[in-house]
Amino acid sequence: MEITDETWEIIKNNDKNFDNKLWYGVATTKIFCRPSCVSRLPKRENVSIFQAAEQALEEGYRPCKRCRPMDKIIPNEVWVEEIDLLLKNHYDEDLSLEELGQRLHGSSSYLRHIYKKIKGLTPQQELTRIRLEQARIRLLKGNEAISEIARDVGMMNTPYFIKSFKKRYGLAPNQYRKAYNINSKK
Structure with missing residues (x-):
């Protein structure tokens, strides 16, 4: 169902009068909520409206843990x-x-x-592990600057990135690249 200006106002104002009358889903998170949900307001273009909670479930959305639109706790x-x-x-x-x-x-x-x-x-900790693994892959594939790789994987502080990388892999990023990158041995 298309979102109207009236429906958008209901969501923006967290209008609890419309709870159990309509539900909204957010495409970027695949979560659906009651209109009264106090979670951060999503971008309007990412919102879908549902006439029933079951409709949201059928479309692959999961109930919000905060407002529990189906009155059930999510595992x-x-x-x-x-x-x-x-x-x-x-x-x-x-x-x-x-x-x-x-x-x-x-x-x-x-x-x-x-x-x-x-x-x-x-x-x-898991986020740091993922970031360092992505950096490791990039070090093996190319010759980008260490600071560029750090920034691109979400670690803006290059010295911290280098320290974290060395702690995880036993070598500083440049040493790791020299030891394992096929392109750097040419």
């Missing part, structure tokens, strides 16, 4: 899978715990607690 394992997917697909972005909580419609402290309980590490 934490499902939430952790979504966190992993978000980290994997957006590792190059600024993803603080607060940002993860906003995007995945949950409390940042609860998100961290559940993630660590299930995975044994924090979301930020």
Whole structure:
């Protein structure tokens, strides 16, 4: 269903009078909510309107953990899978715990607690692991500047990137490149 100006105002104003009358989904997160949900307002172009919660489910959306549009609790394992997917697909972005909580419609402290309980590490540790792995792959493929690789994988502080890389892989990025990059041995 197309979003009208009236429906957009209902969502913008978190109008609880329309709870259980309409639901909205956010294409970028594949999460659906009640109009009264206090999560960050999505971009209008990413919003779809549903006449029933089941319709949102059929289209591949999952219920929001914050507003629980189906009055059911979402299993934490499902939430952790979504966190992993978000980290994997957006590792190059600024993803603080607060940002993860906003995007995945949950409390940042609860998100961290559940993630660590299930995975044994924090979301930020997993994000750093993903970023360093992406940097390692780029070091093996080309001759880009270390600072450029660091920036492109979401680590703006190059000295911190170098220190983290060395801690994980046992060599500084330049040493790693010299040791393993086929292109650097020519």
